[in-house]
Amino acid sequence: VNAPPVIVLVRPQLGENIGKAARAMLNFGLVEMRLVAPRDGWPNPSAGPAAAGADIVLADAQVFETVAEATADCAHVYATTVRKRGVMKPVFAPEAAVAAIREAQGRSAILFGPERAGLETDDVALARAIITVPINPAFGSLNLAQAVILLAYEWSKGEALASPPLTTLEPPAAQDELEGLIVQLETQLEEAHYFWPPDRTQVTKRMIRGLLTKPGWNAGEVRTMRGVLRAISPDNPHAKRD
Amino acid sequence: VNAPPVIVLVRPQLGENIGKAARAMLNFGLVEMRLVAPRDGWPNPSAGPAAAGADIVLADAQVFETVAEATADCAHVYATTVRKRGVMKPVFAPEAAVAAIREAQGRSAILFGPERAGLETDDVALARAIITVPINPAFGSLNLAQAVILLAYEWSKGEALASPPLTTLEPPAAQDELEGLIVQLETQLEEAHYFWPPDRTQVTKRMIRGLLTKPGWNAGEVRTMRGVLRAISPDNPHAKRD
Numbered sequence: 001v002n003a004p005p006v007i008v009l010v011r012p013q014l015g016e017n018i019g020k021a022a023r024a025m026l027n028f029g030l031v032e033m034r035l036v037a038p039r040d041g042w043p044n045p046s047a048g049p050a051a052a053g054a055d056i057v058l059a060d061a062q063v064f065e066t067v068a069e070a071t072a073d074c075a076h077v078y079a080t081t082v083r084k085r086g087v088m089k090p091v092f093a094p095e096a097a098v099a100a101i102r103e104a105q106g107r108s109a110i111l112f113g114p115e116r117a118g119l120e121t122d123d124v125a126l127a128r129a130i131i132t133v134p135i136n137p138a139f140g141s142l143n144l145a146q147a148v149i150l151l152a153y154e155w156s157k158g159e160a161l162a163s164p165p166l167t168t169l170e171p172p173a174a175q176d177e178l179e180g181l182i183v184q185l186e187t188q189l190e191e192a193h194y195f196w197p198p199d200r201t202q203v204t205k206r207m208i209r210g211l212l213t214k215p216g217w218n219a220g221e222v223r224t225m226r227g228v229l230r231a232i233s234p235d236n237p238h239a240k241r242d
Numbered sequence: 243v244n245a246p247p248v249i250v251l252v253r254p255q256l257g258e259n260i261g262k263a264a265r266a267m268l269n270f271g272l273v274e275m276r277l278v279a280p281r282d283g284w285p286n287p288s289a290g291p292a293a294a295g296a297d298i299v300l301a302d303a304q305v306f307e308t309v310a311e312a313t314a315d316c317a318h319v320y321a322t323t324v325r326k327r328g329v330m331k332p333v334f335a336p337e338a339a340v341a342a343i344r345e346a347q348g349r350s351a352i353l354f355g356p357e358r359a360g361l362e363t364d365d366v367a368l369a370r371a372i373i374t375v376p377i378n379p380a381f382g383s384l385n386l387a388q389a390v391i392l393l394a395y396e397w398s399k400g401e402a403l404a405s406p407p408l409t410t411l412e413p414p415a416a417q418d419e420l421e422g423l424i425v426q427l428e429t430q431l432e433e434a435h436y437f438w439p440p441d442r443t444q445v446t447k448r449m450i451r452g453l454l455t456k457p458g459w460n461a462g463e464v465r466t467m468r469g470v471l472r473a474i475s476p477d478n479p480h481a482k483r484d
Contacts, residue, residue: 023383024388026378026381026383027377027378027381027382027383027384027388028377028378029378052383052385053381053383054381054383093399095399133395134398134399135269135270135398136268136269136270136271136398139268139269139295139296140269141265141268141269141294141295141296142269143294145388146266146269146387146388146391149388149391149392150391150392150395153375153392153395156376156377156378157335157337157376170330185470185474188474189470189473189474191474192473192474192478192480193480194470194473194474194480207466208466208470211457211459211463211466211467211470214457214458214459214463215453215456215457216456216457217453217456221453221456224449224450224453225453228427228431228436228450228453229474231431231434231436232427232430232431232433232434232436232471232474232475232476233474233475233476234474234475234476234478236434236476238434238435238436
């Protein structure tokens, strides 16, 4: 497994957006941020509040003068763009890009351009490949932190540690327990003269069996359901009588 | 190919975040937003500027009093949560959830909770399944628009290659039909004095809601189940009296 990519913000304008990018990164386990010539210098007092607790990313952020310096130790540089450029380079969607990063030998960096204009042609020229998020052709309006979070999210999907705490759903009840429920309901329905006419009984019973089989209720749920059906029956001494 | 999911913002607090969510949606081709009891009313003057041009989503947004009303026409309701809940429902990562939505018969809705606290247990109880974004266990800090954009992004990825659903099973009943069944059973159980002690009533009702939500019964099955429950009740004049 390769090292996570370095996130390089190229000439970011607002400290707030640097903070938001840090927050987006840390949500998905990315911690290495590099800043190229941030417009308002560094550190920036607006970054911290926007990071919403991701201060470690900001504290460790390194600042460089140029993209070349910021990516000097990286074997693979990817440039994110939304618009099509006149540059002839491979274009990856985020999913394919993170797969390539994971497979690659050596560190990878992903460049994100300034808020207003995006990366310039000279920045893109440094990159080996382009990452483009496929977006609504009629409305492309991804901001910096959103672009970062989509890449970070894709990266995290391949990381084992990020797997969700899957709930251990109870397996469906054993067949005999389910059968107990079905027989009970059939009995209650017979007492209520539900099955009529007689020649339809078989079909109706089959349908009710289907209804109760479909849920895949677990043993506890089957017991609860039996209690519920008993409760609402006329045999329940507490039931309403009127 | 199934319809895109409806994005339901439950009790959103800030107009700005509603706007950002609209922007996130439209970037990936989602246009149907529903608002449940937005804190500051609707329309909200802060939403437009934050939408950054996604005004069409805001203009078409519908407002509802309750989650049940907002999802009345939806066969599949998903609740997004970050924290683990005591609710036993299937848990999907975004990728698996959009795959399920795409395969499903009938419309799907995805619920997003208020900024500060997320969805309440009663909101989650209405849902058939839970969507959890796998996140850094040491730093989970996704905001509303970020959660929306990740789901919208995942949805958009499958749009080009979406295949028609394999099975032609009847879709689950719409939420309001299911609600009718749940209310009927609750009423019957109340008449049977099933809910006791009073301080357990809420938990028990939630459990029964879970039982009836799990099957994904279609409209006909829900009607049959209502008939079955009516038949075995003491109110049925044909029922056994002894």
